[in-house]
Amino acid sequence: MTQAKPSGSASEHARSYYAASAGPLPGYPILNADLDADVCVIGGGFTGVNTALELAQRGLSVILLEARRIGWGASGRNGGQLIRGIGHDVSGFARHVGEEGVKYLERAGIESVDVVRQRIAEHAIDCDLRWGFCELANTPAQFAAFKSEQARLADLGYEHPTRRVGPKDMHQIVASEVYAGGLLDMGSGHLHPLKLVLGEARAAASLGVRLFEQSPVLELVHGNCVEVRCATGTVRAASLVLGCNAHLDELEPRLSGKVLPAGSYIITTEPLPETLATQLIPQNLALCDQKVGLDYYRLTADRRLLFGGACHYSGRDPADIGAYMRPKLLKVFPQLQDVAIDHQWGGQIGITANRFPQVGRLRQFPNVYYAQGYSGHGLNVTHWAARLLAEAIHTGHSRGLDVFSGVPHMTFPGGPALRAPLLALGMLWHRMREILA
Ligand SMILES: Cc1cc2nc3c(=O)[nH]c(=O)nc-3n(C[C@H](O)[C@H](O)[C@H](O)COP(=O)(O)OP(=O)(O)OC[C@H]3O[C@@H](n4cnc5c(N)ncnc54)[C@H](O)[C@@H]3O)c2cc1C
Numbered sequence: 001m002t003q004a005k006p007s008g009s010a011s012e013h014a015r016s017y018y019a020a021s022a023g024p025l026p027g028y029p030i031l032n033a034d035l036d037a038d039v040c041v042i043g044g045g046f047t048g049v050n051t052a053l054e055l056a057q058r059g060l061s062v063i064l065l066e067a068r069r070i071g072w073g074a075s076g077r078n079g080g081q082l083i084r085g086i087g088h089d090v091s092g093f094a095r096h097v098g099e100e101g102v103k104y105l106e107r108a109g110i111e112s113v114d115v116v117r118q119r120i121a122e123h124a125i126d127c128d129l130r131w132g133f134c135e136l137a138n139t140p141a142q143f144a145a146f147k148s149e150q151a152r153l154a155d156l157g158y159e160h161p162t163r164r165v166g167p168k169d170m171h172q173i174v175a176s177e178v179y180a181g182g183l184l185d186m187g188s189g190h191l192h193p194l195k196l197v198l199g200e201a202r203a204a205a206s207l208g209v210r211l212f213e214q215s216p217v218l219e220l221v222h223g224n225c226v227e228v229r230c231a232t233g234t235v236r237a238a239s240l241v242l243g244c245n246a247h248l249d250e251l252e253p254r255l256s257g258k259v260l261p262a263g264s265y266i267i268t269t270e271p272l273p274e275t276l277a278t279q280l281i282p283q284n285l286a287l288c289d290q291k292v293g294l295d296y297y298r299l300t301a302d303r304r305l306l307f308g309g310a311c312h313y314s315g316r317d318p319a320d321i322g323a324y325m326r327p328k329l330l331k332v333f334p335q336l337q338d339v340a341i342d343h344q345w346g347g348q349i350g351i352t353a354n355r356f357p358q359v360g361r362l363r364q365f366p367n368v369y370y371a372q373g374y375s376g377h378g379l380n381v382t383h384w385a386a387r388l389l390a391e392a393i394h395t396g397h398s399r400g401l402d403v404f405s406g407v408p409h410m411t412f413p414g415g416p417a418l419r420a421p422l423l424a425l426g427m428l429w430h431r432m433r434e435i436l437a
């Protein structure tokens with residue numbers, strides 16, 4: 001088993017399968033001047049890049065500042081699973097947004113996948129997109145619940161085929177003995193996320209967005225015109241967008257305590273022989289189970305198994321991610337005992353207290369907009385949030401933004417020191433219930 005070391009320099013891309021396979025990584029300049037724009041966007045992940053792109057499409061002048069590299073954060077390191085839905089279960093938010101609001105959020109969970117689909121097509125972004133996803137049941141009760149999930153999708157007018165797959169037929173989905181069934185969905189899929197975000201940045205630049213890398217924002221001075229200060233330059237803009245997600249730290253204290261970073265980890269095997277790859281996942285689907293600290297996996301374009309999981313609140317990554325993740329992979333696929341691990345890396349998920357993303361504007365400074373806290377399910381939702389932010393900034397109003405803002409953006413209790421341990425305790429409780437069930 002080969003063991004590539006996980007990280008690279010903190011200001012360069014993580015040493016991941018994605019960085020190794022994305023092709024030439026373009027560089028954007030460091031901010032080295034004082035500049036003006038209609039909108040300044042902070043963060044070069046899916047949220048920031050797509051908000052900038054959508055604003056430019058609407059004719060606004062935009063500057064995007066990224067502390068490290070475009071796609072350095074979760075956007076360039078994630079599992080690449082493009083799955084419908086927002087947060088976990090939105091039906092519980094009816095008391096905040098009404099039944100109509102819930103229906104809007106459920107539809108948005110579906111249409112957000114189409115936004116990604118259209119973006120890829122419109123800008124001809126080569127990002128290894130494949131359609132097909134199967135949600136995996138760990139228990140018979142979870143499998144039984146797929147019936148109502150499928151019925152709900154039908155009610156919402158979901159236009160893609162879905163099918164429940166019973167335990168006896170699971171070999172059609174995955175060569176593993178551990179599942180109690182699945183829900184196949186041909187309207188979700190998987191892709192190479194770093195190629196996607198880099199392609200989107202290229203598209204944004206072609207529309208006139210000025211992108212800067214290695215330009216961490218150090219200070220915000222609020223007012224009718226926001227001053228966004230970096231070490232070697234300042235941007236003055238009428239509106240500001242914060243797309244920093246789990247990496248916001250204390251840049252905007254009104255938001256910092258609302259999102260908690262949690263580590264999630266991924267390994268990829270060496271390229272597998274075609275027969276073995278086809279046997280493991282015959283339909284080349286994205287797959288994801290429902291455990292606390294779930295397993296998510298898929299094949300890459302060059303037939304590696306890309307396997308991710310875990311959710312760490314300690315702020316400390318495992319010393320050897322490969323050694324930590326390999327037993328999880330072997331539990332699902334014991335037949336891969338002799339397969340080498342070529343890449344290993346981790347990233348920070350932005351978790352919120354109610355597992356629902358926070359998309360809105362600051363009450364105290366209404367020209368400051370933000371979207372964050374996708375709680376591990378952000379590939380589609382970042383693109384939707386970007387559209388809502390651009391719509392609100394351009395027209396002064398967005399019904400969708402109102403619905404999202406209607407769901408409380410809760411602050412984690414415990415202050416900076418106790419937030420993570422309290423959440424870890426809560427997750428341990430859920431995990432114990434899962435084991436004892
Ligand atoms: C390991 C892992 C696996 C995941 N798998 C999936 C998946 O399969 N499917 C799915 O839907 N979601 C998945 N997610 C979640 C998804 O990747 C995120 O929700 C999404 O990428 C968030 O995008 P973002 O742009 O908001 O944040 P990020 O991509 O994290 O970008 C934030 C950026 O802000 C920059 N920044 C922060 N502070 C500053 C500053 N002061 N100045 C300038 N720039 C700054 C950072 O450098 C960073 O590049 C996964 C996440 C992780 C970590």
